[in-house]
Amino acid sequence: MIGLNITKMAPMRGERGGSPARGARASLPLPRRLIRQIARHVASSGRSLRRLEVSGRVIDNFDDLDVGSDESDMETPQPAVACGGNAGNLPPADNDDDLTSLSWLQDRNLLRGINLTTKSDTEDSKILRNEVIIKTESKTPPPTARVPSPPRTPCKAPPSPPANTHTKPPYSFSCLIFMAIEAAPARALPVKEIYAWIIRHFPYFKHAPQGWKNSVRHNLSLNKCFHKVAAAPGVGKGSLWTVDPQHRSTLIQAFGRQPIPPPEIEVPDSGGKNAPDPQLFPYLARRLAADTTEPGADEYLAAATVLAMKYGPGVLDQLPPEAHLVISRCARDEHSYSGGGEERRTAEALLNLAGITSHTQPALS
DNA sequence: GATGCGGTAAACACTC
DNA sequence: AGAGTGTTTACCGCAT
Known part of the structure; x- marks a missing residue:
């Protein structure tokens, strides 16, 4: 009855706080x-x-x-x-x-x-x-006049992170499931493994109320982006779940619509254990960029994904039209760069910023 | 205020 | 029988 079409990812309830998730501008717009x-x-x-x-x-x-x-x-x-x-x-x-x-x-x-x-x-x-x-x-020395910087914390003394084991990840269940499946070698996981992946990378769920598993299953069933495939022998109960290739770009772009956790989120425990695995993003980048049949194929989508996760939800909304053109073109399996060198440089800038090595030339040099 | 979307809860059926 | 899985429905809160 409910046709859930994930084209927009709404924030998790209770994590909005008072800060606008989109459109807000930090004093320093770039990290x-x-x-x-x-x-x-x-x-x-x-x-x-x-x-x-x-x-x-x-x-x-x-x-x-x-x-x-x-x-x-x-x-x-x-x-x-x-x-x-x-x-x-x-x-x-x-x-x-x-x-x-x-x-x-x-x-x-x-x-x-x-x-x-x-x-x-x-x-x-x-x-x-x-x-x-x-x-x-x-080459000239930088100006000496400086605006005072905020006090820096020694690298060995981490400040309170914005998220921890007590706060939910700023990703919707759709995105969590997507990450889990994409991180799997076969790009297919039984629901039990999806649970495990989410818990492993976002330990908040380790002690979260059981309802979240229901939400995961609910999402798998309703979200057209996820498809159930025949279970492989030995998997046991249940089926393998995959990401529908046709909806993959939708999920990727959905990262850009993820909410940004408000800075005032309470951080009672600064263990940082809610942070994704440090290898997740580069791994995901490689995984998304893997098994390409032609140079560059899929990598820009991977770059978009990594950018969205690495530099913050909402970043895709902030990309200029050229970048979206590249992303949408890649999503349609078009890599013709009809826009010429400008478009190619845009695409390669995406790769560079995401930390993905381009098959061609580095973009920003 | 209407609408859309995501989260949550619950009921139910099915499978192992 | 019980647990896990999958589907469906309903409702809520929030953003647009």
């Missing part, structure tokens, strides 16, 4: 780590990052990020993660501990049209539409 990442790209081309303009607003306090070194990465407060992880296996773009943090979930307006421009080479470096402009100049 510091992302700014550093962009700055490194600029630096790698022999230039230094001087100032950043976001929607016409100049952000000039990022130069204390020390873009040339990773030290600032280490200084960036990151919550500890209980599930450990093998950081050494992480892809280069993900080898810091940002993946272990949910702090990015509080960053809004992360990628509102990234446009990298340089004084000398504007055309070549233009990636996306101009709401964010990074101006660079030849």
Whole structure:
């Protein structure tokens, strides 16, 4: 009777708080780590990052990020993660501990049209539409005047993370199920394994009321994005569940509509155990990008997924039209880049920002 | 206020 | 018989 078509992911009840989930703007519209990442790209081309303009607003306090070194990465407060992880296996773009943090979930307006421009080479470096402009100049020391930065927490002393074992993950059940299935080697899981995956990566559910399992089953049954397939021998009771390929892009784009947990969420236990497995995102990226039949196929969807999860729900809403064009084109299995080099650069920027190695050229260099 | 969506609870049938 | 699984219905809260 109820035709549940997951085209929009509403937030979980009770986690909205007073902060707007969408459209809210942080004082620094880009996460510091992302700014550093962009700055490194600029630096790698022999230039230094001087100032950043976001929607016409100049952000000039990022130069204390020390873009040339990773030290600032280490200084960036990151919550500890209980599930450990093998950081050494992480892809280069993900080898810091940002993946272990949910702090990015509080960053809004992360990628509102990234446009990298340089004084000398504007055309070549233009990636996306101009709401964010990074101006660079030849190697010069950064200005000394600084806007005071918030006190930094030593990397070994994580601050209170925005989520923990006592708070629900900021993902709908659809997204949790999607992540679980996509993380499975066969991209198919029995419901019991879906439970296990969710508990493993979001320990909140370990002690959550039993009703959530009902919700998972309810979601599997009603959501057209999930399909039941014949159970493989030995699976036992129940069937294997898969993601309908035709609805996969819907789920991926749904990540962009996930709510952002309000910063005022109470954090009674700062164990950070609610953070997803630090390997989840790069793994998911590889998994989503795996078994492609042609270079680039599926990777942009993976990039979109990773961006949405890594830099915060809502990030896809903030991508410029070109990025959505690329994503939707990929969702339709079209990789013709009719938009020309601009579109290709946009696509590759997505990959780079998501930490997925492109088959072709790096985008931001 | 209407509508859509996601979460939750519950009932029921089916399978192991 | 009991537990697990899958389906369906109903209701609620929130956002648009």
